[in-house]
Amino acid sequence: xxxxxxxxxxxxxxxxxxxxxxxxxxxxxxxxxxxxxxxxxxxxxxxxxxxxxxxxxxxxxxxxxxxxxxxxxxxxxxxxxxxxxxxxxxxxxxxxxxxxxxxxxxxxxxxxxxxxxxxxxxxxxxxxxxxxxxxxxxxxxxxxxxxxxxxxxxxxxxxxxxxxxxxxxxxxxxxxxxxxxxxxxxxxxxxxxxxxxxxxxxxxxxxxxxxxxxxxxxxxxxxxxxxxxxxxxxxxxxxxxxxxxxxxxxxxxxxxxxxxxxxxxxxxxxxxxxxxxxxxxxxxxxxxxxxxxxxxxxxxxxxxxxxxxxxxxxxxxxxxxxxxxxxxxxxxxxxxxxxxxxxxxxxxxxxxxxxxxxxxxxxxxxxxxxxxxxxxxxxxxxxxxxxxxxxxxxxxxxxxxxxxxxxxxxxxxxxxxxxxxxxxxxxxxxxxxxxxxxxxxxxxxxxxxxxxxxxxxxxxxxxxxxxxxxxxxxxxxxxxxxxxxxxxxxxxxxxxxxxxxxxxxxxxxxxxxxxxxxxxxxxxxxxxxxxxxxxxxxxxxxxxxxxxxxxxxxxxxxxxxx
Amino acid sequence: xxxxxxxxxxxxxxxxxxxxxxxxxxxxxxxxxxxxxxxxxxxxxxxxxxxxxxxxxxxxxxxxxxxxxxxxxxxxxxxxxxxxxxxxxxxxxxxxxxxxxxxxxxxxxxxxxxxxxxxxxxxxxxxxxxxxxxxxxxxxxxxxxxxxxxxxxxxxxxxxxxxxxxxxxxxxxxxxxxxxxxxxxxxxxxxxxxxxxxxxxx
Numbered sequence: 001x002x003x004x005x006x007x008x009x010x011x012x013x014x015x016x017x018x019x020x021x022x023x024x025x026x027x028x029x030x031x032x033x034x035x036x037x038x039x040x041x042x043x044x045x046x047x048x049x050x051x052x053x054x055x056x057x058x059x060x061x062x063x064x065x066x067x068x069x070x071x072x073x074x075x076x077x078x079x080x081x082x083x084x085x086x087x088x089x090x091x092x093x094x095x096x097x098x099x100x101x102x103x104x105x106x107x108x109x110x111x112x113x114x115x116x117x118x119x120x121x122x123x124x125x126x127x128x129x130x131x132x133x134x135x136x137x138x139x140x141x142x143x144x145x146x147x148x149x150x151x152x153x154x155x156x157x158x159x160x161x162x163x164x165x166x167x168x169x170x171x172x173x174x175x176x177x178x179x180x181x182x183x184x185x186x187x188x189x190x191x192x193x194x195x196x197x198x199x200x201x202x203x204x205x206x207x208x209x210x211x212x213x214x215x216x217x218x219x220x221x222x223x224x225x226x227x228x229x230x231x232x233x234x235x236x237x238x239x240x241x242x243x244x245x246x247x248x249x250x251x252x253x254x255x256x257x258x259x260x261x262x263x264x265x266x267x268x269x270x271x272x273x274x275x276x277x278x279x280x281x282x283x284x285x286x287x288x289x290x291x292x293x294x295x296x297x298x299x300x301x302x303x304x305x306x307x308x309x310x311x312x313x314x315x316x317x318x319x320x321x322x323x324x325x326x327x328x329x330x331x332x333x334x335x336x337x338x339x340x341x342x343x344x345x346x347x348x349x350x351x352x353x354x355x356x357x358x359x360x361x362x363x364x365x366x367x368x369x370x371x372x373x374x375x376x377x378x379x380x381x382x383x384x385x386x387x388x389x390x391x392x393x394x395x396x397x398x399x400x401x402x403x404x405x406x407x408x409x410x411x412x413x414x415x416x417x418x419x420x421x422x423x424x425x426x427x428x429x430x431x432x433x434x435x436x437x438x439x440x441x442x443x444x445x446x447x448x449x450x451x452x453x454x455x456x457x458x459x460x461x462x463x464x465x466x467x468x469x470x471x472x473x474x475x476x477x478x479x480x481x482x483x484x485x486x487x488x489x490x491x492x493x494x495x496x497x498x499x500x501x502x503x504x505x506x507x508x509x510x511x512x513x514x515x516x517x518x519x520x521x522x523x524x525x526x527x528x529x530x531x532x533x534x535x536x537x538x539x540x541x542x543x544x545x546x547x548x549x550x551x552x553x554x555x556x557x558x559x560x561x562x
Numbered sequence: 563x564x565x566x567x568x569x570x571x572x573x574x575x576x577x578x579x580x581x582x583x584x585x586x587x588x589x590x591x592x593x594x595x596x597x598x599x600x601x602x603x604x605x606x607x608x609x610x611x612x613x614x615x616x617x618x619x620x621x622x623x624x625x626x627x628x629x630x631x632x633x634x635x636x637x638x639x640x641x642x643x644x645x646x647x648x649x650x651x652x653x654x655x656x657x658x659x660x661x662x663x664x665x666x667x668x669x670x671x672x673x674x675x676x677x678x679x680x681x682x683x684x685x686x687x688x689x690x691x692x693x694x695x696x697x698x699x700x701x702x703x704x705x706x707x708x709x710x711x712x713x714x715x716x717x718x719x720x721x722x723x724x725x726x727x728x729x730x731x732x733x734x735x736x737x738x739x740x741x742x743x744x745x746x747x748x749x750x751x752x753x754x755x756x757x758x759x760x761x762x763x764x
Contacts, residue, residue: 107586176593184586214597218604225703230693233608233703239616239696247611248604 025109026515027098030116032411034091035404037116038084041123045079046475048072053435053471056464059456069452070137071156075127077140078160081260082167083123085396089263090174092403093202095411097178099506099513100196102187102521107180115174122166129156136160139450141253142223144234144245149227161224168213168220175209178202187505189524193287196504196527197280200287201266204294205259212255219248243310250301258297260392261359262290264399265330268352271406272334273528274500275349276341282333283527289326289333296323306375313372320370327363331356346500347421351402354429358394362387365440380450383443389436401428401481408485409499413511414492416484424480431473438463438470503528591741595748598711602752605707609700609759616696621764623698626690631761637680638757641712644673645750648719652743655726658733664726667739670746671719674712681709701760708749708756715749718742 021029051072055063064072094112098105106112129135135156138146147157182203186195195203223245225231232240273280280286299319302311334356343349365387369375378384401424409415443449447460454460498507508530509518522533584592613620622628651666685702692702722742725731731739 108590111590172594172597176590176597179593180586180589184583184589210593210597211600214599214601215604215607218601218608221707222605222608222703225692225699230691231699231703232693232696233612233699235696239612239618240699241611241615244608244611244615248607251604251607 023113025105025113027106027109027112028095028411028513028515028517030112031091031093031095033116034087034094034119037120037123038088038091041079041083042088043478044127045076045084046478048076048079049471050475052076053468055452056454057468058461058465059454061453064452066452067134067137070139070450071130071135073450074136074139074160075129078126078136078164079123081140081256081392082164083119083126085260085392085400086171087119088400089205089260089267089396089403090171092267092400092407093178093198093263094174096407096506097199097202098181098185099410099509099517100199100504101182101185101190102505102518102524103181103185104517105185106177107184108177111173112177115170115177118166118170118173122163122170124163125159125166126163129154129159132156132159141249142245143249144223144226144242147223147227147245148235152227158224158227161220161227165217165220168217171209171213175206175213178206179210182206187521187524189529193284194524194527194529197269197283197286197290198263198266198504201262201269201290204290205262208255208259208262208294208297212252212259215248216252216256219245219252222248243305243308246305246308247301250304253304254301255294255297257391258293260396261399262293264355264396264403265290267399267403267406268334268355269330270504271348271352271402272337274502275344275346275352276338277344278337278341279503279528280333281336281339282329285329286333289329292326293323296326303370303375306372307379317370317372321367324363324367331360346405347416347418347425348402348406348500350422350425350429351398351405354425355395355398355402358390358398358432362390362394365390378443380448381443382439382447382449385449386436386439386443389439393436394432401425404481406500407506408488409495410506410511410513412489412492413495414488415495415499416488416492420480420484420487424477424484427473427477427480431470431477433470435467435470435474438467442467498530498534501531501534503531505529508533585737585740587737588740588744591744595744598748598752602707602755605700605704606755606759609704612696612700621697622688622701623690623694626694627688629761630684630687633680633684634757634761637677637684638753640673640680641677641750641753644670644677645747647673648743648746652739655731655736655739656733660726660729660731663731663736663739664723667719667723667726671716671723674716674719674746678709678712678716681705704756704760708752711749711752715742715746718745 021033024030024033051064052069055061055069055072094106127135133154133156136142136147136152136159138152138157142157142160145151182195182199222231222233226233226235226240232238234240234242234245236242269280269286296319300316300323302316303320305311306313306316365383369378369384369387405416405421442460442463445458445460447454447458454464495511497509497511499511500507504527505518505521505524506513508522522529526532647666647670651663651670654660654662654666690698692698692706719742722739725738
């Protein structure tokens with residue numbers, strides 16, 4: 001690509017480091033801000049998780065009263081979902097998507113900065129309930145009529161509504177930005193079917209955010225009107241309908257589940273091929289499976305509402321079970337990518353493999369819950385808590401950590417220490433399963449969620465002790481990560497441009513990249529332009545028979561679908 | 563949607579590649595409008611749900627006035643007319659006629675303000691409030707949020723008018739006019755939905 005040298009060269013004006021980060025519109029700096037902000041909220045919500053698990057370890061109320069407990073699980077869920085997982089994955093997408101597309105920045109850099117800065121504001125407002133007489137305490141789902149002014153006095157719930165609305169606006173603006181970037185900013189040669197899988201998952205995620213989040217905003221506004229202006233959307237005494245809230249919330253909330261998991265699937269689908277030294281098996285099948293999940297996600301919301309008695313069970317059960325098909329296709333994409341690959345068990349690869357195995361468990365328990373007879377038995381028990389943590393934590397958060405180890409060298413120019421990373425992974429993996437696997441059995445034996453106490457005669461104590469130990473192991477596992485990050489900044493191994501021998505364009509520039517991203521771009525003839533640049537066609541083959549294919553047909557050759 | 567030379571040029575300067583088709587700013591506006599459609603879809607869902615589940619006759623609470631259908635019809639005509647005047651302004655600037663753009667934008671803004679004034683007058687004489695039963699809640703929420711969007715569009719029109727007055731638009735460079743006009747048409751279409759659902763489908 002032709003480059004132009006500016007004469008005279010533009011001179012950067014001097015400004016302080018702090019002002020530079022506060023006013024930046026560079027997608028990479030905004031991406032880093034997203035990630036750092038997300039991890040701060042992760043630690044805060046993680047402390048709340050420890051409060052919950054400490055209280056539940058043994059029967060009786062030892063540490064907090066019921067009201068504090070309710071606030072703790074509400075804030076834990078809200079913050080983990082809306083201010084950790086989604087923004088952390090958005091942060092990686094912010095940093096990586098323009099690089100993967102060969103673009104110099106996002107389509108709307110200033111809106112990008114606005115999207116980010118609304119997050120600490122919204123999150124701060126949600127948390128600030130603690131300063132004004134108690135935070136929201138109705139659970140992250142905020143069911144009516146618990147959220148009515150009658151049952152939830154005080155401003156905590158109002159701050160929760162306002163904060164979530166701001167975070168929602170941030171998400172919507174971010175989604176507009178991602179879609180516009182992906183459709184308008186691709187480098188020459190980067191056709192839609194040459195985009196890296198991560199970009200595809202971000203695109204589908206952005207469409208879901210764009211169309212689902214406004215519906216939640218409408219519901220939150222309706223709730224705010226009910227609480228503050230005498231409205232009666234959800235008040236049955238004057239003609240309203242509390243179940244309406246559940247419809248609105250889950251019409252947003254189920255696409256939301258895929259908003260949380262799809263980018264993590266994208267991360268894993270970037271990492272597995274690199275550390276298997278093979279292309280992703282079935283690229284197009286994966287793309288269409290992602291689109292299918294996005295489409296199906298609009299027709300499954302009422303599986304959260306089977307026990308309300310006001311939804312058509314067979315339809316929502318059937319549609320929910322259908323989602324297992326595209327998800328199963330992805331499982332086979334991943335397994336076939338690993339099959340006979342030259343596996344390198346680096347830390348990002350370990351987290352990616354952890355994702356696959358843990359998400360599989362969460363997916364299977366999800367199909368179980370899609371069956372109304374089972375759901376009627378397990379509604380609001382710890383089985384649901386186990387399921388959602390295997391999906392969100394075993395799935396998405398493993399994806400976040402995989403992305404952290406995978407792209408840290410690109411963002412900082414230094415590789416995180418591998419042995420420390422593996423210590424992190426194993427403590428995390430064992431602690432996670434110890435914390436959440438027993439919850440399946442607790443739920444099957446009837447332990448309800450969102451209770452601060454349980455009877456010593458119920459026989460739930462041993463499993464709760466195990467779960468609490470697991471939760472503290474997860475907390476401990478973060479320590480090697482923090483040590484690793486600090487030590488790497490002080491004296492880390494220099495990464496070079498392409499430490500993992502990657503496939504995608506972010507590895508074609510320096511680590512960290514310059515503000516304008518690329519001096520020049522390699523030719524793009526496939527979804528792995530960098531691999532073909534560094535290895536040429538002949539060495540691309542993992543199997544001898546690949547060599548016999550026509551090297552000119554490089555778009556289609558990778559997955560044998562033709 | 564036809565291609566806009568001005569937008570293409572700007573895109574090429576800015577990103578050096580990929581700048582064909584619709585200008586990026588208009589893509590962004592269309593996506594934003596898509597999210598707004600879903601926001602109003604949520605509000606319409608609350609309206610239909612309330613109408614389906616609330617007992618008794620659907621309408622303003624007992625003792626209050628009936629809805630003023632003639633006034634609402636006049637306001638509808640005003641807003642629909644403003645969509646036409648907006649489009650005349652867009653066509654003018656595509657020809658490079660900035661004088662006509664100023665004229666049509668000013669008329670559009672005037673019609674928008676007239677609509678908002680009429681709506682506020684309607685509110686002042688209806689005799690029931692947002693807290694008077696579920697009809698009051700959904701009526702004021704739906705019309706109120708639509709009114710807020712008209713206000714937002716009027717702010718956009720004011721900016722376009724001010725920029726047109728300073729001569730900042732040309733046949734090649736007027737992406738802001740196109741974007742604001744898209745938004746204004748969207749607000750108009752939403753009102754047709756609100757009017758049909760609340761006033762006609764009784």
